[in-house]
Amino acid sequence: MASQLNPILRHTDLWYEDGNVVIVADRTAFKVHRTILSQHSLVFADMFSFPQPATNPDESYDGCPMVQVSDNATDMAIVLDIFYNGVTYLLARTQPTWKVVRAMALLGLKYQADRIRNEAVHQLSLVYGSRDVDEICSMQPGVDCMSLEDDDFISIVNVIRSLDLSRKWLVLALYDCCQMEAALIVNGLPSTERLSPADVVRCVEARSELVDLSRDIMEDWFAEQCSSSEDRDLEGPCSAFSTCERILAQLRRVRLPARSKRLAKHDPLLIHCELAETWFFESCASLCVPCATYYKRRDSEARQHILASLDSYFHFPEDNEMTDVTSDS
Numbered sequence: 405m406a407s408q409l410n411p412i413l414r415h416t417d418l419w420y421e422d423g424n425v426v427i428v429a430d431r432t433a434f435k436v437h438r439t440i441l442s443q444h445s446l447v448f449a450d451m452f453s454f455p456q457p458a459t460n461p462d463e464s465y466d467g468c469p470m471v472q473v474s475d476n477a478t479d480m481a482i483v484l485d486i487f488y489n490g491v492t493y494l495l496a497r498t499q500p501t502w503k504v505v506r507a508m509a510l511l512g513l514k515y516q517a518d519r520i521r522n523e524a525v526h527q528l529s530l531v532y533g534s535r536d537v538d539e540i541c542s543m544q545p546g547v548d549c550m551s552l553e554d555d556d557f558i559s560i561v562n563v564i565r566s567l568d569l570s571r572k573w574l575v576l577a578l579y580d581c582c583q584m585e586a587a588l589i590v591n592g593l594p595s596t597e598r599l600s601p602a603d604v605v606r607c608v609e610a611r612s613e614l615v616d617l618s619r620d621i622m623e624d625w626f627a628e629q630c631s632s633s634e635d636r637d638l639e640g641p642c643s644a645f646s647t648c649e650r651i652l653a654q655l656r657r658v659r660l661p662a663r664s665k666r667l668a669k670h671d672p673l674l675i676h677c678e679l680a681e682t683w684f685f686e687s688c689a690s691l692c693v694p695c696a697t698y699y700k701r702r703d704s705e706a707r708q709h710i711l712a713s714l715d716s717y718f719h720f721p722e723d724n725e726m727t728d729v730t731s732d733s
């Protein structure tokens with residue numbers, strides 16, 4: 405059965421001597437229990453509800469019925485480990501990586517293992533569920549939500565699409581993709597994961613608009629006309645007029661490249677560009693409290709406005725191609 409050139413290897417941990425079924429994914433064998441799989445997955449429950457065929461050497465391994473699946477071994481190991489050791493995950497209370505959440509989402513969907521699928525959706529909601537720009541910017545991956553690598557976003561977009569999740573989450577994930585290098589957006593990852601051609605076009609087109617928005621946000625940070633505007637009433641008058649005027653004059657002379665540090669190019673929401681955001685907040689700190697509060701509020705409102713209309717930069721077809729499942733509108 406197992407050819408000499410490409411033998412099946414037993415998984416080191418997920419191999420239970422008293423198991424009664426062998427799952428083979430990508431030449432890795434997991435000897436596990438039908439009852440455990442059935443408890444978690446409707447697909448396995450259905451599969452094992454039929455009488456198992458008499459042991460045929462081609463369909464058995466180590467004396468157990470063998471089920472060959474098309475998933476990769478890493479994803480299967482993640483999901484089986486959660487089936488068996490879910491409590492350990494809960495007790496550890498550490499944030500999962502995207503790799504784990506992705507396996508939970510895709511295999512949870514495929515095997516109708518609703519609890520792990522729902523947990524994956526919950527993890528995505530922590531990253532993409534907020535509609536408050538400051539909350540999104542202050543979120544620390546790995547601490548407040550799952551940990552993320554810079555090139556995870558392509559795969560996140562694809563999972564959000566596979567699970568038919570909220571359009572709002574999809575738009576934010578596409579926005580994250582826009583921060584990647586153009587070659588990555590177009591060609592995808594070495595793992596062969598790539599965006600759909602339509603999503604590549606969406607990102608490329610959105611990037612040119614995001615550049616303009618990003619420039620507008622930063623040019624407007626300490627713009628002269630705003631200090632006399634009526635909405636200044638909220639914070640009250642400047643409490644150190646001559647000092648603030650001198651500092652503001654200096655800040656206005658700082659040109660755009662120094663403000664953006666070249667990093668906020670496609671990131672008007674400042675989710676990914678800590679340097680530009682830090683420059684702005686440190687500059688605000690040199691002003692009196694009413695002035696600092698005022699300029700920060702203006703900036704936050706401008707970015708909140710972009711977040712609220714983010715959908716429009718990605719040019720979705722008029723028909724609702726996705727169902728919006730969030731109720732926060």
Ligand SMILES: [Zn+2]
Binds near residue numbers: 642643645692694
């Ligand atoms: Zn002031």
